[in-house]
Amino acid sequence: MLQKSLVLIFAVASIASCVGCGQTQSNYVYATVSAANQVFAYREDPNSGVLTELSGSPYPAGDGASSVVAHPSGKYLYVANPGQLENDISLFTIASNGVLTEKLPRTPVGVNASQPALLAMDPAGAFLYVANTKSNNISVFSIDSGSGALTQLVTSPTAVTAPPLNMKLAPSGDYLYVTTSGGQDGYIFAFSVNAGVLAPLTSPQNPVSTSGINPNGLAIDPTGSYLYAANTSSGSIAIFAIGATGTPAGSLSQIPGSPLAGNYLAPVSLSFDPKGSYLYVANQGSNNVAVYSISSTGLPSLFTGGTTNNGTTSTGAFFTEGNPSYLAVDPSGSYLYVGNQGGSTGIQAFTASGGILTDIYTYGVGNTPTSIAVVK
Numbered sequence: 001m002l003q004k005s006l007v008l009i010f011a012v013a014s015i016a017s018c019v020g021c022g023q024t025q026s027n028y029v030y031a032t033v034s035a036a037n038q039v040f041a042y043r044e045d046p047n048s049g050v051l052t053e054l055s056g057s058p059y060p061a062g063d064g065a066s067s068v069v070a071h072p073s074g075k076y077l078y079v080a081n082p083g084q085l086e087n088d089i090s091l092f093t094i095a096s097n098g099v100l101t102e103k104l105p106r107t108p109v110g111v112n113a114s115q116p117a118l119l120a121m122d123p124a125g126a127f128l129y130v131a132n133t134k135s136n137n138i139s140v141f142s143i144d145s146g147s148g149a150l151t152q153l154v155t156s157p158t159a160v161t162a163p164p165l166n167m168k169l170a171p172s173g174d175y176l177y178v179t180t181s182g183g184q185d186g187y188i189f190a191f192s193v194n195a196g197v198l199a200p201l202t203s204p205q206n207p208v209s210t211s212g213i214n215p216n217g218l219a220i221d222p223t224g225s226y227l228y229a230a231n232t233s234s235g236s237i238a239i240f241a242i243g244a245t246g247t248p249a250g251s252l253s254q255i256p257g258s259p260l261a262g263n264y265l266a267p268v269s270l271s272f273d274p275k276g277s278y279l280y281v282a283n284q285g286s287n288n289v290a291v292y293s294i295s296s297t298g299l300p301s302l303f304t305g306g307t308t309n310n311g312t313t314s315t316g317a318f319f320t321e322g323n324p325s326y327l328a329v330d331p332s333g334s335y336l337y338v339g340n341q342g343g344s345t346g347i348q349a350f351t352a353s354g355g356i357l358t359d360i361y362t363y364g365v366g367n368t369p370t371s372i373a374v375v376k
Contacts, residue, residue, distance in 0.1 A: 027044040029337075031347075031371065032067065034064050037064065038059060049349050050361075051363070056099055057100075061090045066117050068119070068373045069120065070094075071148065072123065072124070074094060076091060080118065081106065087108060089106060089107045091106070103147075117132070118133075120167050129176060132157065140196045160189050161189075170220055170242065172224055175191065175242070179218055187210065188229060189207045190252055205251055208240065210229045211231070211258070212236045212259055214232040217229065217230025217268055219279065220272075221276045221279075222276040226255075227240045228300075235265055237259060237260045237270075240258070241253050255298055260299070265285025268325055269327045278293060280292075280327050283324065287324065288317040289318050289320055289327070289336070290316055290317040291318070303355040321340040322340055323342035324339065330374055334353070336351075348361075349362070
């Protein structure tokens with residue numbers, strides 16, 4: 001499975017412009033570093049996007065810490081540990097100043113599950129979904145609202161037919177979509193969700209083909225109307241309408257004009273701004289992030305309007321450091337963080353305003369992080 005990288009390091013620079021000035025509430029940013037079995041923690045300045053590493057960071061996690069997700073309450077953080085000595089989930093409590101404390105023992109994913117590499121959480125924070133890439137299944141845990149403790153559902157795990165590449169919950173929390181690779185074609189499996197219990201949608205279009213190879217990137221617009229899959233090895237983006245009604249609701253149908261073939265190589269990570277106006281695409285092979293505006297039909301169009309703060313005209317794609325592999329947008333939508341694998345692995349920070357990305361600073365690191373969560 002293609003490894004996606006992201007890291008955040010404290011900032012030592014200031015920026016000339018200030019996006020979202022006047023905000024007072026800090027966000028906290030957490031990133032996993034698999035090679036070091038650690039979680040890095042940072043405070044994000046809401047008025048500049050600058051990151052400052054917290055006291056005590058980095059924090060030790062389990063072997064191969066690969067994916068991180070935060071509880072919507074802002075009280076708990078979960079990390080998937082797929083290493084051979086682990087196969088479990090770490091639970092951290094989050095203090096008011098962002099500091100982490102791990103609550104032991106860690107929670108095993110079970111005897112029928114192996115290599116928990118991806119995490120997702122429903123919008124209410126009631127259930128945690130864990131994609132196990134060696135056993136080809138999805139484990140589901142209920143979350144105790146008072147302690148954050150995990151309890152595996154008796155119906156868990158649920159099988160998929162190939163190693164999961166990515167997974168995404170619909171904004172409603174009613175459907176879970178899982179991408180896999182199928183040799184010369186990628187697929188998306190759709191599951192209905194009822195109190196955490198997964199059931200494959202009973203549709204002849206399940207799974208659906210992504211019309212491309214290795215759909216690593218996955219995103220759903222904030223309204224839950226469209227799903228986007230980045231076919232990394234084919235250089236294309238598949239777009240699906242998500243059925244709101246009919247038999248069954250939640251089913252996927254590829255829209256006219258999909259897949260969208262671009263001029264960029266190896267799209268690997270997708271992320272929407274909070275309003276769903278822009279889709280950001282990290283193109284690992286082209287060393288850039290492309291920005292697309294979204295039409296009423298869901299079809300992306302390369303954004304070419306406006307100029308950057310330094311006067312450079314936008315061409316729809318903004319250069320990054322080598323091998324951009326992961327994207328994260330902060331809750332305000334004012335800042336985009338790009339994790340890069342090439343050269344000195346690190347995070348490149350951009351202001352994001354009206355489809356224009358303006359480089360703030362690049363923070364170098366010594367290892368390759370794999371995931372990020374932002375707590376508001």
